[in-house]
Amino acid sequence: MVPPGEFLGIVPSWIIVYLSTLICFGVATAILYIRMFKPILSGKPSGRLDQLPKRIIGSIPYILGQKKVLQSTDVARDRAGIAHAIIFWGFLSFSLSYLIFIYGDSINNQFSTSLLTETGIKIFGAYLDILSLSLLAVILLAVLRRWVFTANRLRFDLTQKSEAAIILALIALLMITTILAEAFYVVAANTHSHSFVGNILGDWLTNLGITDSSATYIYETSWWIHLAIILGFSVYIPISKHVHLVGAPIAFVTRQLAARGTLTTITDFEEAESFGASRMKDFNQKQLLDAFACAVCGRCTDVCPANLTGKMLSPMHIVQGMRYHIADATSAESEAEIPSVIGSRIEKEAVWDCLTCGACTEVCPVGNEPFHPLIDIRRYMVMEEPDIPEGAQGALLNLEQRGHPWSGTTFTRESWYEGLDVQTFSENPEAEYLLWVGCTNALEQRSQSIPRAMVGILNRAKVNFAILGPEETCTGDPARRMGNEYLYQMLAMQNIETFNRYGIKKILTSCPHCFNNIKNEYPHLGGSFEVLHYSELISDLIQQEIIKPIVEIDTKLAYHDSCYLGRHNDIYMSPRNVIGTLSGVEIVEAPRNGNEGMCCGAGGARMWMEETIGTKVNDERSEELINTGASRIATACPFCYVMIDDGVKGQGFEEDQIKVADISIHLVEALEAGQSEPTPSD
Numbered sequence: 001m002v003p004p005g006e007f008l009g010i011v012p013s014w015i016i017v018y019l020s021t022l023i024c025f026g027v028a029t030a031i032l033y034i035r036m037f038k039p040i041l042s043g044k045p046s047g048r049l050d051q052l053p054k055r056i057i058g059s060i061p062y063i064l065g066q067k068k069v070l071q072s073t074d075v076a077r078d079r080a081g082i083a084h085a086i087i088f089w090g091f092l093s094f095s096l097s098y099l100i101f102i103y104g105d106s107i108n109n110q111f112s113t114s115l116l117t118e119t120g121i122k123i124f125g126a127y128l129d130i131l132s133l134s135l136l137a138v139i140l141l142a143v144l145r146r147w148v149f150t151a152n153r154l155r156f157d158l159t160q161k162s163e164a165a166i167i168l169a170l171i172a173l174l175m176i177t178t179i180l181a182e183a184f185y186v187v188a189a190n191t192h193s194h195s196f197v198g199n200i201l202g203d204w205l206t207n208l209g210i211t212d213s214s215a216t217y218i219y220e221t222s223w224w225i226h227l228a229i230i231l232g233f234s235v236y237i238p239i240s241k242h243v244h245l246v247g248a249p250i251a252f253v254t255r256q257l258a259a260r261g262t263l264t265t266i267t268d269f270e271e272a273e274s275f276g277a278s279r280m281k282d283f284n285q286k287q288l289l290d291a292f293a294c295a296v297c298g299r300c301t302d303v304c305p306a307n308l309t310g311k312m313l314s315p316m317h318i319v320q321g322m323r324y325h326i327a328d329a330t331s332a333e334s335e336a337e338i339p340s341v342i343g344s345r346i347e348k349e350a351v352w353d354c355l356t357c358g359a360c361t362e363v364c365p366v367g368n369e370p371f372h373p374l375i376d377i378r379r380y381m382v383m384e385e386p387d388i389p390e391g392a393q394g395a396l397l398n399l400e401q402r403g404h405p406w407s408g409t410t411f412t413r414e415s416w417y418e419g420l421d422v423q424t425f426s427e428n429p430e431a432e433y434l435l436w437v438g439c440t441n442a443l444e445q446r447s448q449s450i451p452r453a454m455v456g457i458l459n460r461a462k463v464n465f466a467i468l469g470p471e472e473t474c475t476g477d478p479a480r481r482m483g484n485e486y487l488y489q490m491l492a493m494q495n496i497e498t499f500n501r502y503g504i505k506k507i508l509t510s511c512p513h514c515f516n517n518i519k520n521e522y523p524h525l526g527g528s529f530e531v532l533h534y535s536e537l538i539s540d541l542i543q544q545e546i547i548k549p550i551v552e553i554d555t556k557l558a559y560h561d562s563c564y565l566g567r568h569n570d571i572y573m574s575p576r577n578v579i580g581t582l583s584g585v586e587i588v589e590a591p592r593n594g595n596e597g598m599c600c601g602a603g604g605a606r607m608w609m610e611e612t613i614g615t616k617v618n619d620e621r622s623e624e625l626i627n628t629g630a631s632r633i634a635t636a637c638p639f640c641y642v643m644i645d646d647g648v649k650g651q652g653f654e655e656d657q658i659k660v661a662d663i664s665i666h667l668v669e670a671l672e673a674g675q676s677e678p679t680p681s682d
Contacts, residue, residue, distance in 0.1 A: 001181045002193065003106040004220045014106040017227065024231040031238040032246060036292050039280060039326045046286035048254035059252035062367060069365040080145065083138045084365070087171065090135045094174070097128055098230060125194030132175045132197070139172045153298030158320055161296075163240050174229050181222040187215035247293030248366035254286050255367050260358050261516045261568030263375055265524040266485050276379025276483065278340040280329035283322070283373055290368040291323035300360035300370055305599045305621070306353040310614020313353035315360035315370035321345035322373060342377060351377050352389050355617070356481055356604035357563040362595055371604075378483030392482045395608035400487055403473035404439040405608055413470050416441065416448040420455050424469040425502045431466035434504045436518070438511040439474050440638040446645060447638040450510050453664040454534055460671065461546045463537075465508065471498055477517040481605040489525060492517075496527035506530045508537060510664070512564035512637045519569075533565060535574040535636050535663060542581050549670035554584040557666070558630035560621070560644055561597035562637035575636040578663050582670045588628045598624065602639035622647025626658065633660045
C-alpha cells in the first residue's frame, strides 16, 4: 500500500505514523510489563534458561514452523491447525510488508523499490494478494466452524467468549481495507500498483466512473483505518487472550528439555518458606508464563481423559484459573489479601483428578504444561494443610510405614520369585543388570506374572542379572505424584544408597513409572544410572536372534500405550517390535494410540484413589480396546495391566474371550514349549 503524502492535507504522513506507533507501542509495552512480565518475574526461578542457544534454535520449528499446531498427520482432523498456521504466517508476512511499505515508504517513497526492485515488489505484492484472499477464506471457515458447525473443543465457556469474534472481525477488516486501499489508489493515481487484485478492482472501478476525488478519499481513509487497526491490535493484544502471541514464543524457549514427566525438585527443605504452591509467588516463572501463553483453544481439555469421563478437571480452566489468580494477586493491596488459588480459582477436586498423563501437554499448540502446577498445588495440600483424599492418605501411610503403597496385600517382596532361578545382588554382585521389580509387580497378584515372565526370558537369553529382593523399596514415585516430596526423596535416597553400595550401573524396569522416576528424576538427587525399560532390551535380544518366538499365536492383538513410557519418554516402537515378532499375530491399533493414546486411569497415583464421578477412565479405555475386535490386549506397564484387565472384565469378558497381559507374558507363550512360567494363582 502506497502511503498518503499527508494526513488531512496538513501533517506529513510519516510524522503521524511514527508518533502514533510510538504512543501505541509504548502503551502496549507498559501494559505487558504490568500485567504479564512483572507477575511472572515475581515467581520462583524455573531453571529454564540453561542451554539458551539450544533452546532458541530448538524453538524455531515450534514458533516459525508452527510444529505443534500442525503436529497431527490427519489433515481432515487438523483443518483448524492449518487455518491457524495460515493466519500466523499472514501475520508475519503482513508485519514485514508494514515495515517496508508503511514505515519505509512513508519517509522515502522509493524505499521499497530500492530494497526489493520493481520485480521484487510485484512478486511480493502478488503474494500478499493471495494471502489476503486466503485469510478471508480462512476467517469465513473459522466463523462457520466456531459458531455454525461447532467443534466439541469450542463448546466450552472459555472458548465461546467474544474475543474470538473481535479478532476475526479485525483481521477481516485489515484484509478488506488492504484491498480497498490498493483498488482506490489505482483509480486515484491513474496508475497500476504492485497488487494484481487492486489493479483488477481499480480498473473495474474506473470503468464505473468513480471520480478521482472520491477515489482519493476512500483510498486514504482505508489506508488510515488499516493503520489504526494495526496499532489498535498492539494495545488490544496485551489485555486479551491473544497475549499468547507474546507468551507462546517465550514458552517454547523455556520448554522442558528433559523428559516430559520430569518434575521439579525441592532442593532444601530447611530453607524453603513453604512447600508446594497456593499463591502466585509460590509458582515458578514457567508456570506463571503458561497462563499468558495459553491460546484458550480447548485442545487440552478435549483430550483430557479425566474431563472426557465426566470429572471436574479441565486443563484449559486450570491454566486460565492461574491467569485469574495472577490478576487477583496483582490487584490485591497487600500480601494478606491475596486469596489462595485453591478453591478460589482451581477446585480441589480438579487438582486430584489429574492423571499426569501428559495428553494436555502433547496437544498444546503453545508449549504449555498444565499438570505441572497441579503437582505443586498437591504438594501444598499434602505437606502444608494437609488436605488429602482418603485413598491417597492410605497409600502415603503405607509408603511411610511399609515401603510400598499397597494395602491389604499378604505378599512380601520375596513371594513372586519363589521357585524361580533368580539371584539377589548380595548373591550375584557381578550382575550386569539390576532387574527392578517394583511394588505392583511384587505385591499385586496378577502383576507378579510380569517379573516371573521376565526372569524366564532373561535366563533363556543368558543375561546376567540380579534383583534386590527384600532390599528393594518403592522408588517414591507415587509419593511424588501425590505431592509428598519429602517422603519421595527419603525413599529415593534409600534406593540410591543401595544402588551405590552394590555398584549398580544398569537398571532394567518393567514399570514405566519406576523407569521414568529412576532415569529422569533420580539424577536430581545424585543418582545417575543407565535405565532401560525391559521392552527395549527384549526388542534388541529378538533382533539379535538371541531369543526366537516360534510358537504361533493366531490372533488379533491390540497394544495399549503407557503414558509414562510413550508420551513422557518417547518409547512407542520397542513394545510394538516385541509383539510384532510373534508369529500369527495381527496388531490392531485403537483409535487413540501412540502419542494420542488414552491413559488407563492409574497415572498421577490415581491407582490408589477411588473414582466416584462420571465413567471410570479404565472402563472408557478398555471399551475402546475391545472395539478393535482384538482377542488379546498387550500392555507394557503393571498399572495398565491391572486397570485394563479390570476394565475388560467389567465389560463382561472372560480371559478365554479377551486376554489382557503384559507383552512379556505374550512373548513367553510364543517361545518354545516349557518356557512359560506359571502365575502364583495357577
